Amino acid sequence: MTEINKVAVIGAGVMGAGIAAHIANAGVPVVLLDIVPKGAANRNALAEGAVQKMLKTKPKSFMHPSRARLVTTGNLDDNLDLLADVDWIVEAVIENVEIKRRLYATLDGVRKAGSIVSSNTSTIPLGHLVEGQSAAFKADFLITHFFNPPRYMRLLELVAGPETRADAVETMRRFGDHRLGKGVVDCKDTPGFIANRIGTFWMQGAVVEAMDRGLDIEAVDALLSKPVGIPKTGVFGLIDLVGLDLMPHVAASMKATLPADDAYHAIYRDSDLFKKMIAEGYTGRKGKGGFYRRRKDGGRSITEAIDLATGEYRAKRKPDLASIKAGAKDLRALVSHEDEGGSYAWAVVSQALVYTADLVGTIADEVPAIDEAMRLGYAWKYGPFELIDRLGAGWFADRLKAEGRRVPAIVEAVAGNGTGSFYRVNDGVVEYASLAGGYAPVPIPDGVLRLSDVKRRGKRVDGNGSASLWDIGDGVLCLEFHTKMNSIDPGVLEIAAKSTEIVRGGYKALVIYNEADNFSVGANVGLALFASNIAAWDMIDGMIRMGQETYKALKYAPFPVVGAPAGMALGGGCEILLHCDAVQAHAETYMGLVEVGVGVVPGWGGCKELLVRWMNNKRRPGGPMPAVAQVFEMVSTAKVSESAEEARDLLLLRDGDRITMNRDRVLADAKARALEMVAGYEKPLPAEISLPGPTARVALNMAVEGFHMQGKATPHDVVVSGALARVLSGGDTDITETLREDDITRLEREAFVSLLKTPATLARIEHMLETGKPLRN
Known part of the structure; x- marks a missing residue:
């Protein structure tokens, strides 16, 4: 199998530069090349400018500014020699097949033998791309479709051709998974692959139905967001985010490459309003505004929304539809509601689910790949087949029949198979309805350990309504928080305190981890507010003592304690990590002591732990005052790291703490780290410091x-x-x-x-x- 130790990206546009930045985030050197601009004094201007832009973008493209030093810039006229030793070349140029083919011919003449070449195309089939290329090139070529922004969007669609060598595919799958932290999904070589094929249809259908029904865009975004398990941007907010000017290009490509009988052609419609908005610069957040815009009115900032009927902006208004409230927790209640919102939601959701069901076997071999692609590429909480399960496959089929609509064969089969669902749990294992008939286990990549799987297969060791302890094997116990936003309350502290006794009684180590979006947003300040309002000062003092004593017990336990955060680890959530022997953090971990935002100071040892770390920092100037000033600045400004790598700069992570790029691998890596520490483990010595007073x-x-x-x-x-x-x-x-x-x-x-x-x-x-x-x- 080829080892990827150096990469080149051709094309320094938004996607190319973003891909290069993320490869650098993985610690891999990368060459970024683009054309020489006409008349440019600096022949590398495009690539160099892209790196500078990536250093300034919000959200940040680089996990740490130092990663930019791993990017070598150049141009396609003078610097093709830089490709001689790269292991993988990523093409991210304009979506024009002839331009890409000419580029490939050039690359084939300078790349080293056996190097992998891939395209980041989102619409052009692989077969079209490799026409006229050498046999060796075809064997080394595939499609690696990233989603924007590459650092944050977890989906990587992988498309191989009939002549692509198997070890090249496996190399990219492993590199994308382990080094880049992606959820790698194998796709068929079809237009739009998986996520964009479904996502484009979904958005087009939602827009057309909204215009036909005269719905406000605020109502559309409220209906097609949280109730369906889709990000709060909804549809029109999402178009504003990605750019309205991108939509005609996507539509043109889909119309040109989709089969003539594809349902997309039936729902597609040109919009004079969209053309007018693009022409006037209303292309979304990157332009003067889009479907939503903000403007100043007498020194006051107001948000406006466009009226689809008139094309004029008006004040944004909160939608008042009973269906939105009805569908807050029940998708079937939403699409069954008799008001215009329920009717609209059913029209959009049902046509998208029917469309997707018809594509199983065409765009991917089985349903889990499609669901995974939509979860990771479009941030849907549930994939299309999980949505059908939430409705009930039988209910869904019956309603389609009642309306005289065709029921996809796979839905008909699942509705009548006795289980009535695309997914089921069998002896603790999640299985899916296979195209071959019957059920098969949902594939889990080698080396992945998921707490959700552990929980399905066994009983918790101990727990309450706030936290649980789980046996994750090999003598390691896992402490899981499961309060709202994983805030830390007395229930969490109770189980954390009990964990030290339980591990002593028959386990080797403890890992602190959960699978929520955020590790913990801190202490439950609502309890503090309640206690303060009734002047229960002894209760407050007791809760602070409880947290301090619990965290201290974890720090000085006679066994390794490893924290494994992902997402936000704020306030009390950050403090518990500061007391761990080691941290195995997901790369996208955002740590900080933010208590000043609610008018208090860190109370569970956060000040103490940071002071000790900065006092012992060999890089700091002499004397205690620089360390005190540094911690004061961090805490008083509620400084939060924007990555796990940045957390090292703040000493929230230490040099010995480790970072995992793939969210799905954090628990396995944390467990391995804990077991690694067991032999010869010695608890830390109590710290003593001198402070200036x-x-x-x-x-x-x-x-x-x-x-x-x-x-x-x-x-x-x-x-x-x-x-x-x-x-x-x-x-x-x-x-x-x-x-x-x-x-x-x-x-x-x-x-x-x-x-x-x-x-x-x-x-x-x-x-x-x-x-x-x-x-x-």
């Missing part, structure tokens, strides 16, 4: 007061920062004294409780709970 506190407070005078800090920011400064400077200590960890956590606890007694902090907590946004008071 009141003199440092005065200096920190003066800095904050300066920000306040400049209008950069609010009055309550000054109060909260003052409490934080007291903690981080060590209270009334001086530099000649040695402080233990318990001394600092006592200061944390005192500061936390005192701030909860201020009306401004309670206002911040209440505002956060109501709006999800911080209050600047």
